[in-house]
Amino acid sequence: MSALTVTYALLFYAAAAVFILGLAYRIWLYARTPAPFKIPTPPAPVTRRGVVLRMAREVCLFESLYKANKWIWLFAMLFHAALVLVLLRHLRYFQEPVWTWVGLIQPFGLYAGFVMVVGLAGLWARRFLVERVRYITAPSDHLMLALFAAIGLSGLALKYGDRTDIVALKAFALGLMRFDWQPLPAEPVLLVHLALVALLMAVFPFSKLLHAPGVFFSPTRNQVDDARSRRHLARWAAAFDQGRP
Amino acid sequence: MAAPTFTIPELKDDLAIPAIAAGAMAHSRPFVAKPEHQEPLGFPGELVEGWHDKAIAKMGDLLGKSRALRVFLDSCVKCGACTDKCHYFLGTGDPKNMPVARQDLMRQVYRRHFTLAGRFFPSLVGAKDLTREVLDDWYSYFHQCSQCRRCAVFCPYGIDTAEISMAGREIMDHIGMGQKYSNEIIGKVHKFGNNLGLQEKALRATLESLEDDMEEATGVRVRIPVNEKGAEVLLVTPSADFFASPHIEGLMGYAKVFHQAGIRWTVSSYASEAANFALFVGSYEQMHKIALRIRQAALDLGVKRIVFGECGHAWRVAYSFLNTLAGPWDFLDPAYPAPQHICEVTYDLIQKGVLAFDKSKNDDKVVTFHDSCNVARGSRMGEEPGGQFRIPREIIKACCNHFVDMRADTIGEKTYCCGGGGGLLTDDLMELRVKGAMPRMQALKEVVTGRGVTHMAAICAICKSQFSKVLPEYGMDMDMIVSVHQLVSNAIRIEPAKTTATA
Ligand code: SF4
Ligand code: SF4
Ligand code: SF4
Numbered sequence: 001m002s003a004l005t006v007t008y009a010l011l012f013y014a015a016a017a018v019f020i021l022g023l024a025y026r027i028w029l030y031a032r033t034p035a036p037f038k039i040p041t042p043p044a045p046v047t048r049r050g051v052v053l054r055m056a057r058e059v060c061l062f063e064s065l066y067k068a069n070k071w072i073w074l075f076a077m078l079f080h081a082a083l084v085l086v087l088l089r090h091l092r093y094f095q096e097p098v099w100t101w102v103g104l105i106q107p108f109g110l111y112a113g114f115v116m117v118v119g120l121a122g123l124w125a126r127r128f129l130v131e132r133v134r135y136i137t138a139p140s141d142h143l144m145l146a147l148f149a150a151i152g153l154s155g156l157a158l159k160y161g162d163r164t165d166i167v168a169l170k171a172f173a174l175g176l177m178r179f180d181w182q183p184l185p186a187e188p189v190l191l192v193h194l195a196l197v198a199l200l201m202a203v204f205p206f207s208k209l210l211h212a213p214g215v216f217f218s219p220t221r222n223q224v225d226d227a228r229s230r231r232h233l234a235r236w237a238a239a240f241d242q243g244r245p
Numbered sequence: 246m247a248a249p250t251f252t253i254p255e256l257k258d259d260l261a262i263p264a265i266a267a268g269a270m271a272h273s274r275p276f277v278a279k280p281e282h283q284e285p286l287g288f289p290g291e292l293v294e295g296w297h298d299k300a301i302a303k304m305g306d307l308l309g310k311s312r313a314l315r316v317f318l319d320s321c322v323k324c325g326a327c328t329d330k331c332h333y334f335l336g337t338g339d340p341k342n343m344p345v346a347r348q349d350l351m352r353q354v355y356r357r358h359f360t361l362a363g364r365f366f367p368s369l370v371g372a373k374d375l376t377r378e379v380l381d382d383w384y385s386y387f388h389q390c391s392q393c394r395r396c397a398v399f400c401p402y403g404i405d406t407a408e409i410s411m412a413g414r415e416i417m418d419h420i421g422m423g424q425k426y427s428n429e430i431i432g433k434v435h436k437f438g439n440n441l442g443l444q445e446k447a448l449r450a451t452l453e454s455l456e457d458d459m460e461e462a463t464g465v466r467v468r469i470p471v472n473e474k475g476a477e478v479l480l481v482t483p484s485a486d487f488f489a490s491p492h493i494e495g496l497m498g499y500a501k502v503f504h505q506a507g508i509r510w511t512v513s514s515y516a517s518e519a520a521n522f523a524l525f526v527g528s529y530e531q532m533h534k535i536a537l538r539i540r541q542a543a544l545d546l547g548v549k550r551i552v553f554g555e556c557g558h559a560w561r562v563a564y565s566f567l568n569t570l571a572g573p574w575d576f577l578d579p580a581y582p583a584p585q586h587i588c589e590v591t592y593d594l595i596q597k598g599v600l601a602f603d604k605s606k607n608d609d610k611v612v613t614f615h616d617s618c619n620v621a622r623g624s625r626m627g628e629e630p631g632g633q634f635r636i637p638r639e640i641i642k643a644c645c646n647h648f649v650d651m652r653a654d655t656i657g658e659k660t661y662c663c664g665g666g667g668g669l670l671t672d673d674l675m676e677l678r679v680k681g682a683m684p685r686m687q688a689l690k691e692v693v694t695g696r697g698v699t700h701m702a703a704i705c706a707i708c709k710s711q712f713s714k715v716l717p718e719y720g721m722d723m724d725m726i727v728s729v730h731q732l733v734s735n736a737i738r739i740e741p742a743k744t745t746a747t748a
Contacts, residue, residue, distance in 0.1 A: 029315065033311065035312040035313060041397050041398055041658070043631040046628075064400060064401050064403065065399075065401040067398070068327070068330070069326045126325065130325065132262075132265060132328040132340070133328065136328065136345050136349065138369070140362070140369050141322075141323050143369070206360065210320055211320040211401075215320065215403075218313075221402075221403040225630065229582070233569055236310055240533050244537055245544055
């Protein structure tokens with residue numbers, strides 16, 4: 001087993017652990033913290049079912065963002081939709097045999113790689129071109145875009161540059177999952193691509209990428225508008241009920 | 246009043262997004278509360294020793310109590326969608342009035358003290374210590390947010406800057422840096438039952454003279470009862486309704502509605518205030534204490550229903566929070582929602598054919614409607630989502646022949662705040678109030694010139710006071726602002742009371 005393979009295998013285990021544990025901790029924190037008041041932004045759904053639909057529109061269609069700004073919506077949509085396709089496309093590295101639908105989306109996943117980079121470019125351009133967005137941008141916002149762009153570009157380079165040994169790569173990926181390590185092809189672009197993905201997983205729970213779990217916990221979007229018909233009381237606030245008229 | 250020392254924004258044909266003008270409003274800060282305003286609320290009288298650590302500890306406390314705060318501070322991606330949505334940014338160009346930048350004032354400190362990234366790489370993620378300079382920024386810019394929640398409508402994660410500014414003010418209260426205007430008023434409610442410090446005797450005298458006025462005008466004695474045990478309805482209304490125009494005309498409207506419907510009602514001198522300014526300073530404890538006065542009054546008077554008068558944030562507290570703060574309302578008549586808005590009451594009576602109107606009484610007016618932000622984005626009316634937009638308009642249309650809406654992106658859920666909400670309706674913030682009113686004034690001007698609008702109706706005491714003040718600054722008449730129930734009062738047909746009046 002080469003030192004390279006061992007390094008990358010350990011790197012991925014570490015990154016996955018940070019990703020999963022970090023995210024789980026954050027989600028636990030969100031779930032555990034009570035919301036003392038009903039604060040859904042109206043017109044809000046009056047049933048649970050309505051909330052599920054609202055959340056689905058928010059997560060799948062970026063409904064609020066669409067209301068706010070069509071350019072951001074367009075670039076964000078391109079980026080996120082493409083990212084989802086690309087991620088699904090990558091599933092084939094982790095399954096044997098490959099599920100039919102994963103096989104079917106392979107060609108789309110390829111275009112998605114380009115679309116993703118276009119979406120990122122649009123979002124990034126706004127950080128320079130729109131004065132207001134420039135003002136609120138921190139170095140980490142640029143770095144995050146750079147990270148995604150580098151992952152996307154290195155991925156495209158793998159596809160269209162020198163052909164990678166996909167069979168060996170898949171063996172490595174499956175080996176990671178089965179705790180039966182297989183050699184990793186020592187191709188520089190591939191190594192860069194993988195290292196960046198590991199980095200992304202590791203920073204996820206400490207960065208603004210927390211918007212992904214955050215949106216589901218946002219009280220302005222996930223609450224039912226039923227304040228008059230059902231008494232909503234946070235645990236810590238229940239103490240206030242003591243001794244009153 | 247001295248002439249303003251600032252330039253009043255010009256109303257253009259379109260609402261342009263201003264170029265950013267860093268520091269343009271850094272000088273705007275309301276008077277700091279004195280010990281006599283702070284201490285009765287249990288807050289330290291002045292900035293305490295070791296305020297930094299106490300502020301951070303309070304922040305930690307709030308993070309554990311409010312999911313909204315935690316999620317909102319983590320989730321912002323700096324997409325910029327909210328940057329042009331705040332009326333204070335549009336009116337001032339100060340970049341710290343962009344909602345995300347306002348949140349960042351707190352987020353930078355949160356990152357520094359409560360996140361790994363901020364602890365180890367502060368400059369990378371824009372984390373900062375809570376220095377005296379940052380604290381001053383907090384005081385200045387958390388008091389340039391009317392907590393109108395317009396930004397929250399547009400944010401892809403529903404991040405509500407109002408929650409942040411409330412938390413900011415709560416933290417500052419706890420280290421002795423409260424705002425005089427809000428805290429003084431909260432103290433008055435605790436002591437007298439209303440924001441004005443009006444006592445029972447004065448209240449009775451005022452209301453009696455109102456009854457006389459109405460009798461003179463209509464020939465019918467319409468009562469405004471005080472502390473009447475056994476009344477069916479307890480009306481809780483902003484105390485402005487007792488003394489100032491156009492609020493008082495609204496109160497006459499409610500009185501006539503109850504009179505004509507034969508509903509026995511009363512106001513309470515103990516809970517003679519619908520407003521709950523504790524909302525603005527983010528204090529659960531103070532809000533709870535004020536809300537309990539209503540529970541107490543309802544129990545003492547033995548009423549069956551609670552109805553709120555026209556007040557924006559009061560209706561938010563009533564609709565969204567009252568059940569939480571002072572419920573359950575199991576001693577009230579379950580046939581009606583608890584509490585109800587006066588507009589719901591009037592609307593239902595119109596639907597049932599109980600009220601009749603002579604619309605021509607309002608023919609001198611072309612009316613538009615300002616959706617008060619706290620009603621629009623913090624509550625509901627009726628059974629259906631969006632009832633808070635529809636019901637007041639239906640009432641206006643039932644008593645006026647001429648109604649026109651303002652531009653679609655300035656009404657309903659997207660309404661612009663009047664510029665004076667959230668505890669900012671104070672003379673020491675006049676520049677902010679005038680500038681923050683610009684987007685609303687611009688939309689109003691459009692329908693004034695384009696559609697001949699003469700009056701703007703509102704259902705919020707703060708809005709009404711604010712507009713009376715700022716309309717003249719924009720070259721419009723202060724009498725343009727009217728209460729919705731003032732229009733009702735003008736047009737409603739009333740008859741002498743039936744002797745055995747029941748609901
Ligand atoms: S819209 Fe929401 S996520 Fe975007 S910058 Fe504003 S607060 Fe942040
Ligand atoms: S809540 Fe209203 S006033 Fe406050 S930042 Fe958002 S838009 Fe501006
Ligand atoms: S005063 Fe009126 S418009 Fe302004 S914050 Fe309150 S309800 Fe909103």
